[in-house]
Amino acid sequence: MSGHERIGASRRELLIGALLVGGTLVVGGTPALAAVADEADFVAFGPFVRIAPDDSVTVIAKFSELGQGAQSGLAALVAEELDADWSKVSVENAAADVKLYARGGFGIQLTGGSGSITDSWDQLRKAGAAARAMFVSAAAAEWGVPAAEITVENGILSHAGSGKHSGFGRLVAAAAKVTPPAEPKLKPASAYKLIGTNRVTRLDARAKSTGTARFTQDVQSPGMLIAVVAHSPRFGGTVASFDDKAARKVAGVVDVVQIPSGVAVVASNTHAAIAGRDALVVQWNDDKAEKRSSGAIAEQYRAMAHGTEAVQWAPFDQRGDAAKAFDDPARTLDIDMTQPFLAHASMEPMNCVALVKEKGAKLTFGCQSQTMDQNVIAALLGCDPSDVEIETLPAGGSFGRRSVATADYQKEAVEVARRMKGRPVKLVWTREDDMGGGYYRPLTHHRARVAVDAAGYPSAWEHRIVTASLMRGTPFEMVIKDGVDSTGVEGVQGSPYLKATPVVDARAFHPETKVPVMWLRSVGATHTAMMMEHAIDQLAHRAKVDPVAYRRALYAKAKAESHLAVLDLAAQKAGWGKPIEKGWARGVAVHECFGSTVANIAEVSLVNGEPRVRRVVVAIDCGIAVAPDQVRAQMEGGIMYGLSYTLFGDVKIEDGIVQNRNFDGYRVLRLEEAPIVEVHILPSTRTPAGAGEPGTPVIGPAVANALLALTGKPTTALPLVKA
Amino acid sequence: MTKLNINGKDREISAAADTPLLWVLRDEMGLTGTKFGCGIAQCGACTVHADGEAIRSCVTTVEMAQGMRITTIEGLEAKHPLQAAWERHNVPQCGYCQSGQIMSAAALLATKPKPNDAEIVEAMNGNICRCGCYNRIVAAIKDAAGVAA
Ligand code: FES
Ligand code: FES
Numbered sequence: 001m002s003g004h005e006r007i008g009a010s011r012r013e014l015l016i017g018a019l020l021v022g023g024t025l026v027v028g029g030t031p032a033l034a035a036v037a038d039e040a041d042f043v044a045f046g047p048f049v050r051i052a053p054d055d056s057v058t059v060i061a062k063f064s065e066l067g068q069g070a071q072s073g074l075a076a077l078v079a080e081e082l083d084a085d086w087s088k089v090s091v092e093n094a095a096a097d098v099k100l101y102a103r104g105g106f107g108i109q110l111t112g113g114s115g116s117i118t119d120s121w122d123q124l125r126k127a128g129a130a131a132r133a134m135f136v137s138a139a140a141a142e143w144g145v146p147a148a149e150i151t152v153e154n155g156i157l158s159h160a161g162s163g164k165h166s167g168f169g170r171l172v173a174a175a176a177k178v179t180p181p182a183e184p185k186l187k188p189a190s191a192y193k194l195i196g197t198n199r200v201t202r203l204d205a206r207a208k209s210t211g212t213a214r215f216t217q218d219v220q221s222p223g224m225l226i227a228v229v230a231h232s233p234r235f236g237g238t239v240a241s242f243d244d245k246a247a248r249k250v251a252g253v254v255d256v257v258q259i260p261s262g263v264a265v266v267a268s269n270t271h272a273a274i275a276g277r278d279a280l281v282v283q284w285n286d287d288k289a290e291k292r293s294s295g296a297i298a299e300q301y302r303a304m305a306h307g308t309e310a311v312q313w314a315p316f317d318q319r320g321d322a323a324k325a326f327d328d329p330a331r332t333l334d335i336d337m338t339q340p341f342l343a344h345a346s347m348e349p350m351n352c353v354a355l356v357k358e359k360g361a362k363l364t365f366g367c368q369s370q371t372m373d374q375n376v377i378a379a380l381l382g383c384d385p386s387d388v389e390i391e392t393l394p395a396g397g398s399f400g401r402r403s404v405a406t407a408d409y410q411k412e413a414v415e416v417a418r419r420m421k422g423r424p425v426k427l428v429w430t431r432e433d434d435m436g437g438g439y440y441r442p443l444t445h446h447r448a449r450v451a452v453d454a455a456g457y458p459s460a461w462e463h464r465i466v467t468a469s470l471m472r473g474t475p476f477e478m479v480i481k482d483g484v485d486s487t488g489v490e491g492v493q494g495s496p497y498l499k500a501t502p503v504v505d506a507r508a509f510h511p512e513t514k515v516p517v518m519w520l521r522s523v524g525a526t527h528t529a530m531m532m533e534h535a536i537d538q539l540a541h542r543a544k545v546d547p548v549a550y551r552r553a554l555y556a557k558a559k560a561e562s563h564l565a566v567l568d569l570a571a572q573k574a575g576w577g578k579p580i581e582k583g584w585a586r587g588v589a590v591h592e593c594f595g596s597t598v599a600n601i602a603e604v605s606l607v608n609g610e611p612r613v614r615r616v617v618v619a620i621d622c623g624i625a626v627a628p629d630q631v632r633a634q635m636e637g638g639i640m641y642g643l644s645y646t647l648f649g650d651v652k653i654e655d656g657i658v659q660n661r662n663f664d665g666y667r668v669l670r671l672e673e674a675p676i677v678e679v680h681i682l683p684s685t686r687t688p689a690g691a692g693e694p695g696t697p698v699i700g701p702a703v704a705n706a707l708l709a710l711t712g713k714p715t716t717a718l719p720l721v722k723a
Numbered sequence: 724m725t726k727l728n729i730n731g732k733d734r735e736i737s738a739a740a741d742t743p744l745l746w747v748l749r750d751e752m753g754l755t756g757t758k759f760g761c762g763i764a765q766c767g768a769c770t771v772h773a774d775g776e777a778i779r780s781c782v783t784t785v786e787m788a789q790g791m792r793i794t795t796i797e798g799l800e801a802k803h804p805l806q807a808a809w810e811r812h813n814v815p816q817c818g819y820c821q822s823g824q825i826m827s828a829a830a831l832l833a834t835k836p837k838p839n840d841a842e843i844v845e846a847m848n849g850n851i852c853r854c855g856c857y858n859r860i861v862a863a864i865k866d867a868a869g870v871a872a
Contacts, residue, residue, distance in 0.1 A: 067817030067854045201813055208818025209809035211756020211796035215819060218755035226750075251739065270759075271738070271746035347760055347768060347819040347853045396758070396819025397853050431761045629813055633859070637816055640855025663765035663851060672844045674857035 044176030062101035063116035070116035081128030085155030096370035096390035108371035114594035114690025129184035138174035200627035234289035290514035301445035314483030320503030325460030341651035342441035348396025349434035352413035360387025366395025376407035405474035438516035456543020460503035491528030496558035533701030574601035574617035587706025595689025604706035623686035638695020644669035646700035730798025756796035767850030777830035816854035
């Protein structure tokens, strides 16, 4: 997974034959194509596959590896159609090049929305199939046999009649000269040997088990400087003045410079940079800074949701006449849910290596949104985005944080580097910088008023959501329509429960926020799943109907087939309805996001007042599971992540200052709290959908629902465990 | 100059006595397998062995480490059975915590070759995995130790 290896000129000439752009095979070398090719690592088999004389197959991944395992799935798509030997397949990160590596739909190079496999499904299978056809053609010519008689298996081409066989490597030069097929033939699913099997292993497992995987934090080069920045303790604060005398006396400190986001201590090693910052004295100007507490913000959002503070509501689902729908208080249920700011808290705190050049810059880091970062840095330096070279490294987690639209930490690295004349600078955030640095999942208040019919099912649903907009001011602003940011309401909007309700009045308000906010793994679903799934259990509880049966009735009405299928599968595997020991209860929840529907059934008890989750049964419908073991891993990880924030997640702000900036104050799930997770994947022929995020938001409501069964008390605020 | 014994070799260290071992290993020795996660002994990403015992190198100073045999992930016996098990179970996700996880697990197995569930929890609870690989970490430890899952 090291940097890019430029292909030598002589070999490059030899290999000219075909170029695969955007999944479409383009034959020949027209001048326009040559221009594109010059900007990329031109290879005969297109920008996604490189095959070397030693038989090794390298898949170029335009999607970053953040832990979600997508790169192994991407490699499997190529390897399947190429009939490659999986043990000879490796993955390399693509260069930042929007012309070659943009994703469909977004038009930019970015990893997110659980869309890596979906986006690459056709593109990479075609890339593999085209390369395979080129090798078959080359072998047929060399052996003087019909191409149709040649088979490829496990990286070996063979001809039964003549007994001839060869690996890819020996035929590379000849295959590169073959004109690729205009429309490469793809295998039927029945012929898959790799896709859908546990043979798709994590290609990075060894490097990540031996300490040899190279993360941003591990980048070292001669002359490199380390920068640690003193940031304003309050969001929106700026440097008034600073005294760096003591900082400059720390052995190893090279310089202290003011940058727009604070004061940077630059040193020859990390310890000196941190010690230097500790010695720095900075006076902050808080005139424009946020000075409220998270509690005050929560109170304000509640007041807004309840109409005691007037706001301009933006409707996103309105059907029927709500005017008289809630007239019978005996048949109306009020539901509230406050959910706090959440920190992504990836294991590797944010960091970035930057080298500012005469023209442009080179960034080396766990990049998640190459195009956004290139654009921000280009605007900063006044160069063309293509002058911002990015070497993408594996990220030590992200959960969304690394695709921040403002490129806050990337920009910070460049701001320091441009003051360090031609020397590479590694910007290092400590844990405290990372968790205190903002860009949280926004604090959110949901309020619903639900009227029910004689059988206890919703007849009218009023819903209010107060949450800061994620997309305002980002390149994705177009998702805000008529005042509604779809990423703040998704999951309420489109909910099968609302579909099954005749009268609906759902509205949102997105307050301005000085506390920076952004998406976190599963985005809107992080709070909407909790609200909707816990609301349904409260309604079922009130109607004295079993929560699984209650959902079934609503899914049938809404024609939510995927919901029904995963609910039934999970219920059956979890033994729903069977007796459980005293003091334990099961809770169920189902949610759809990123094209996948997930059901969780959790077994929960209260131990010393804290919820204890011992087992979670998961059923998922994610279309074709390309790498089933990775889907399972993402369900396991998603549940741990979701359970962690449901139980403990809460960025506490007092007087504008984040109080819990490290794992001592910001509790996260540990091994002793980890439930056993059992995953069942629904067989499917549908195009693969997301797996990285959909596992996250379902566990929270499943636990809250189990607690409701156990105690009879609904949850109205998270986290469940108060610190 | 201070002398430290790292991965079986005596090394001259130029860092000051109060420097955390973590930064000496990473920045001075180039042994970057040991990770920085929290700096306050909360996450376990920086776990190394001192005389065979799992310690947090972020809160262990050069001075404290003197006279001890320090082992990092790079110095773990070649192809440690835990690493093979980690691969078999596809344990890592982002991978950033995994050096620390393996070093904690290796210290456990060195003293308790057949650990029970409670012993695994006790040895591993200080190692946070934000990707949530906990089920697989336990499964891989049991596999490597040859105890029933
Ligand atoms: S970095 Fe040492 S325990 Fe977290
Ligand atoms: S694998 Fe990512 S933190 Fe453990």
